[in-house]
Amino acid sequence: MITIYDLAKKTGFSSTTVSKALNNYPDVSQKTRQAILQTATEMGYLPNAHAQSLSTKKSWTIGVMFSEANEVGLKHPFFSAIIESFRKHAEKEGYDLILASRNLRSRDTSYLEHFLYRGVDGIVVISSDPKDEQVQEMINSNLPIVVIDMTNSNCSVVLSDDLSGGELAINYLHSLGHTKIAHIAGDATIHAGKERIQGYKKAMNKLRLPTPNEYLINGGLFSIEEGRQAMAKLLDLPDLPTAVFIAGDHMAIGAMEIAKSRGVKIPEDLSIIGYDDIEMASYVTPKLTTVRQDTDYLGVRAAQLLIKQMVQKKKIITEDIIPVQLIERESCGPLKKQK
Amino acid sequence: MITIYDLAKKTGFSSTTVSKALNNYPDVSQKTRQAILQTATEMGYLPNAHAQSLSTKKSWTIGVMFSEANEVGLKHPFFSAIIESFRKHAEKEGYDLILASRNLRSRDTSYLEHFLYRGVDGIVVISSDPKDEQVQEMINSNLPIVVIDMTNSNCSVVLSDDLSGGELAINYLHSLGHTKIAHIAGDATIHAGKERIQGYKKAMNKLRLPTPNEYLINGGLFSIEEGRQAMAKLLDLPDLPTAVFIAGDHMAIGAMEIAKSRGVKIPEDLSIIGYDDIEMASYVTPKLTTVRQDTDYLGVRAAQLLIKQMVQKKKIITEDIIPVQLIERESCGPLKKQK
DNA sequence: CACATTAACGAAAGCGCTTTCGATACAGAG
DNA sequence: CTCTGTATCGAAAGCGCTTTCGTTAATGTG
CATH class of the missing domain: 3.40.50.2300 (Response regulator)
Incomplete structure (x- = not known):
């Protein structure tokens, strides 16, 4: 693994300047920035997310939790469709999704603790059960959160009409x-x-x-x-x-x-x-x-809402109601004439 | 956030000893271990995954990548079923899954680079396309990897018979x-x-x-x-x-x-x-x-194979063929008599 | 030419944790 | 009583990065 110190040594600048160049700080000249960026790609430099997160307290990750009540998890087509849409949108904004469980290594904990441990920047939960204690606990924490498919007067929710x-x-x-x-x-x-x-x-x-x-x-x-x-x-x-x-x-x-x-x-x-x-x-x-x-829109709406909370570092309490649509196919017909 | 230093201060021991107590090192007495563990739960201590990973070079995460060819991602029932099974097994062993994309913040990179950046311990890829360059790149890296649904003579694969x-x-x-x-x-x-x-x-x-x-x-x-x-x-x-x-x-x-x-x-x-x-x-x-x-077994087998490689820090090249099974339902019938 | 700005850079501390290695105290051995 | 061994603990360095703040040199002003 090659670090900013390696780049520093190679380019003759300090690690500070390298870091600044990499992060577009204004107080580094165009020339040195170019030089540093150049050797960075030459040497195949990649930042270390852990170090970065540790230092900045921002991990660019979002924790996702499924209600476990229905035990199907990712397999449920409705849920997975929403998550897929959420994921696409979150990715665009630079966030990766992390699927965590209730158990932390051997020891078991709550989802909240697990997400805290992981240092996620926010949580998305897909749950229909309004009294799931795990979900409640997360809502009451001060991690940014958005929940899909249920209501709660204490956080952002998005659900269908x-x-x-x-x-x-x-x-x-x-x-x-x-x-x-x-x-x-x-x-x-x-x-x-x-x-x-x-x-x-x-x-x-x-x-x-x-x-x-x-x-x-x-x-x-x-x-x-x-x-x-x-x-x-x-x-x-x-x-x-x-x-x-x-x-x-x-x-x-x-x-x-x-x-x-x-x-x-x-x-x-x-x-x-x-x-x-x-x-x-x-x-x-x-x-x-x-x-x-509208699973697509449920997903992007949730992502938008969550990201908004994360950037402005402020809990938003809102209820986003997504319109639904009638899809006519073949299982309904006109009332038969009574004999 | 409460750290081991807080625990140290509270208990009167050094941060070293606290860390050791938390990690079951042998050179800390029962009594102090108890005391430390006790105040840890009292104060609601949670370790910081980033710091831990930075220090140990192990993140307890597994990166997952879907072939993007078929553009359905998580929505495909076959893929999502496998991942769900994989996830359950990986969780038991203490690993969380992280879904990464090709773009790193604004800049776009390869999956491999993204996973390297995230510092995952291993990768699972579900792809059918044997010549996907992204997949090739990952296989040729020295991150532990298991790929599902295609063959490759350079890594562990698991697929149906x-x-x-x-x-x-x-x-x-x-x-x-x-x-x-x-x-x-x-x-x-x-x-x-x-x-x-x-x-x-x-x-x-x-x-x-x-x-x-x-x-x-x-x-x-x-x-x-x-x-x-x-x-x-x-x-x-x-x-x-x-x-x-x-x-x-x-x-x-x-x-x-x-x-x-x-x-x-x-x-x-x-x-x-x-x-x-x-x-x-x-x-x-x-x-x-x-x-x-057998999506369940495909998933757990892949997880086992990957974890095995991660623990013994050695690439395993193998091809796990999972049996399939005939499911008789109604869409097949005996040949009609020719008139 | 003296002075105030500005541009460009680096030292150092800090993020929270692990791990090596040395220090201390006390036990038992001889 | 001296010596060795063991149990218990802590100092300190290090993981890779960010960010504050100070330093230096160059620039412009009058």
Whole structure:
């Protein structure tokens, strides 16, 4: 490894001047700057991030944490899409992402401590669980932070406009003639779940449509399997709905599977609209009509917000609501004429 | 931030002794160790990773790089699954992952330089492109490295047994009675593409089945769209195959889409077997029969190999071939009786 | 020509930690 | 009682870099 001292020796200047030349300080002449830069590339000099961070107290890294509740981590298409977008934007600004865990070498600690140890400049967390203690702890620290997919009145959050998204879905279904509309919901302890339920209810009320309790089914944590179970429950009802709004694409896909297996045709017998617009939604049969979350924009928005806090060294408390969009495909159809 | 000097002052020992106590050196008495550890937790002491790395030349980080060829990065389900598995294993051993880019602050450099700058202890790269210069550069450096999904005779690689995978697919198809079997291949410049072609040919030859040129279609880089195009080409043939082995699930899904849209029934008219077993494979209609790559094991194996090199500070050149597995679902059926 | 500016550079301290090596004290050995 | 060995501790240098502040020389001003 070649250091600024090596450059100093080679060029005949002091390490101070070398450092300054490398960092564009004004008090070094053009000529010496050129000379130093030149031999730097000649000798293949690379700065040492650790030394730099130690000295400047800035590491140019951002810690990322996934809610571990759903145990899928990077594999979840929605999460990974957001992170990928976040990453691209953060990179442009010069930040690298570091994925840390709860355990520090053998000893286990909290995420916060781990990030503190790593000296990250900020944290991005993707979590839906508003009462995750790990997340709370980080929010209450004074590390710059942005959280995605949940609300919190103590930090910057960015999330989709799930209330409108719910309404959007219902209004669309209604525009197709449906009046008996059920909702397979995400757990109400989760913000996304709750908001979509609200959207459902709000739209239904505005349309003066009934929302019997049996039509509101808690699908839990958005998994395919839970979607299956929820749909099974729904299909056991004596009075079936003609359309159902499902709070997540994974659940919707599970639900469709069960529906089809029971001989109910989609969309002829039952219209289904999902939420998220994961890749798979375009390739199941029928193609899933859904409400798209703008993962790209969620990611860059989060990055912007975090970086802003880091540069102005000041916590920003805000809630960025990202619009969602209806994606019409094939899983919804007009209400069949009653015989 | 509280340092070992603070602990030293508080406990009355020197910073040296504090450091030793913290790091379990033998030459510090039980009593003082206890006292130091105690006040460390009392005062909320956390070590500073940068200082530690600077001093020890070990950062406990691993750099990860994705081939950028396919531009999907983390979003690709196959890649993200592997990384997730890698991550879990690496974490257990105390390593954090850092995702770096090609640009260092404004200036752009190579991945290698970026990782060198970051002082990672090792690199894991997931790339299919054997002639990616960035990857080559890293392999030729003396940073410990493991690469996933391609071969190289100069470093540790881990990849699926694609040759056997190809044979597996063909033999399965043959066992169903098929003899006219086509292959929509991945680009032969990519190892995975080439091996699967080899597997296809080898098995076909062994079975004494013909492999006309028209039956071997280059699907390119494994995308859904390329799958569509390849299948369209295939269906334009005068003499259609009754089964087709497709080198990737994404391509297979695109291919199925086109096939269905042209009225060819799967599996009645055409059997299709994919490769990878991404999540989506289980949820398209019909459910895709495929060859599963063991992403979990690919990940942990890569982690083990990399860590081994890091601890023994010695490059290991090896090729770890991970077995694949046939997953029977619904997209393959017995050969229809000829009329 | 005397003086105040400015430009260009370097010494040195400091960031938080590790690690070598020497110092001290006390035990037991002879 | 002297000597050797062991247990425990600390001084200090070093990791590679930044940044403050002082020094020197050159420039301009009147």
